[in-house]
Amino acid sequence: MPKFRVGFIGTGRKPERPSRLGFAMAYAHAEGYQQLPDCELVACADIVEENARAFASVYNTKVYTSHREMLEKEQLDIVSISTWPMTHAALVIDCAKAGVKAIHCEKPMDYTWGAARLMAQECERRGVRLTFNHQRRFGKPFRMAKQLLDEGVIGKLVRVEFGAGNLYDYGTHNFDMCNYFNGESPAEWVMAQIDYHTENLIFGTHNENQAYALWKYPNGVWGVASTGAGAWLIGAHHRIIGSDGIIELGSMEPGAPALRYRRFGKGEWETVDCGGEDMHGPGYIERAIADIVAALREGRESELCARNALNATEIIFACYESVRRRGRVDLPLTIADNPLVDLVERGEIKPQPER
Numbered sequence: 318m319p320k321f322r323v324g325f326i327g328t329g330r331k332p333e334r335p336s337r338l339g340f341a342m343a344y345a346h347a348e349g350y351q352q353l354p355d356c357e358l359v360a361c362a363d364i365v366e367e368n369a370r371a372f373a374s375v376y377n378t379k380v381y382t383s384h385r386e387m388l389e390k391e392q393l394d395i396v397s398i399s400t401w402p403m404t405h406a407a408l409v410i411d412c413a414k415a416g417v418k419a420i421h422c423e424k425p426m427d428y429t430w431g432a433a434r435l436m437a438q439e440c441e442r443r444g445v446r447l448t449f450n451h452q453r454r455f456g457k458p459f460r461m462a463k464q465l466l467d468e469g470v471i472g473k474l475v476r477v478e479f480g481a482g483n484l485y486d487y488g489t490h491n492f493d494m495c496n497y498f499n500g501e502s503p504a505e506w507v508m509a510q511i512d513y514h515t516e517n518l519i520f521g522t523h524n525e526n527q528a529y530a531l532w533k534y535p536n537g538v539w540g541v542a543s544t545g546a547g548a549w550l551i552g553a554h555h556r557i558i559g560s561d562g563i564i565e566l567g568s569m570e571p572g573a574p575a576l577r578y579r580r581f582g583k584g585e586w587e588t589v590d591c592g593g594e595d596m597h598g599p600g601y602i603e604r605a606i607a608d609i610v611a612a613l614r615e616g617r618e619s620e621l622c623a624r625n626a627l628n629a630t631e632i633i634f635a636c637y638e639s640v641r642r643r644g645r646v647d648l649p650l651t652i653a654d655n656p657l658v659d660l661v662e663r664g665e666i667k668p669q670p671e672r
């Protein structure tokens with residue numbers, strides 16, 4: 318069987334303990350490809366040579382300091398991109414132009430709505446499979462919650478909710494899962510407010526300190542998100558509310574299981590055994606990589622596809638646009654920039670440096 322030639326852009330420096338600013342996600346991707354018999358880890362490119370060399374010494378790949386040179390010389394089939402968000406679109410488009418078959422890019426899509434759409438369009442028109450690492454879709458608690466929902470255990474879906482650190486950097490996972498629970502529909506409108514008083518740069522990108530967001534889907538289902546200090550208002554990673562009951566994932570209540578549900582009028586929570594998996598893993602990224610490779614092999618679309626990622630990304634930027642417009646934003650979103658960055662750059666929001 319001919320093997321898919323896999324390359325990596327942005328290896329990171331594998332830390333002893335991952336920090337908020339340097340997870341070296343390429344290593345997690347590489348572990349996934351390494352488990353697949355039809356993948357060959359060929360090359361990596363990082364602008365910091367030392368990082369690329371360290372990665373190559375673990376995975377026995379060739380080393381480049383220019384992704385363009387790597388793309389030109391290595392005839393890659395699949396490229397995994399694990400750089401910071403504001404570089405994603407440009408790197409994805411370079412890969413697509415070089416003729417790779419599939420690109421698996423880290424979340425969030427990019428730093429602006431225009432760049433996120435452009436990278437998706439450029440891949441689509443070249444027939445390149447573009448996916449994003451919203452790996453929680455492959456976590457047992459999330460899969461089993463969807464199964465409970467589809468089986469009608471809590472009746473008809475009414476509302477999806479999440480509590481998280483922020484809307485953009487981590488929130489992209491949460492919005493993506495809300496859309497997953499509601500059948501991958503784009504949202505119809507979004508309304509949000511944020512507080513951003515202390516500079517919060519995550520992977521070089523502005524993230525609010527606290528937000529409250531409401532959105533609605535065309536099928537009548539509502540979404541609610543509360544971030545930062547307000548995450549406690551929701552009190553769970555996700556809550557799925559149906560006509561007959563509630564499913565909770567990652568409740569913030571001490572000792573609560575990863576997944577539980579309760580039917581209205583029936584009293585107690587029922588715990589669902591998720592085999593030790595929580596909101597973060599283990600094994601989610603390996604399963605995500607296995608799915609994007611299987612999708613390429615089988616000629617099908619992975620559920621990590623750009624279309625699904627765009628649905629989540631549109632809600633994020635619509636939240637920030639709602640702040641800028643001081644009102645509800647009806648979708649599709651027609652702006653191209655990142656409204657939060659615009660508000661900061663114009664001095665309308667003045668986050669102070671972290672002390």
Ligand SMILES: NC(=O)c1ccc[n+]([C@@H]2O[C@H](COP(=O)([O-])OP(=O)(O)OC[C@H]3O[C@@H](n4cnc5c(N)ncnc54)[C@H](O)[C@@H]3O)[C@@H](O)[C@H]2O)c1
Pocket residue numbers: 326327328329330338339340341342343362363364365368384399400401402404423424425450451452486520
């Ligand atoms: N899916 C998840 O659960 C998850 C978890 C953490 C981080 N992330 C995302 O992964 C991405 C990367 O985060 P990280 O923590 O791995 O970063 P990192 O800082 O550990 O690694 C990024 C690497 O990219 C390199 N780089 C920058 N520009 C480059 C370019 N043009 N060409 C080649 N290399 C370049 C840097 O030198 C660095 O080595 C971010 O978008 C982040 O949001 C996802």
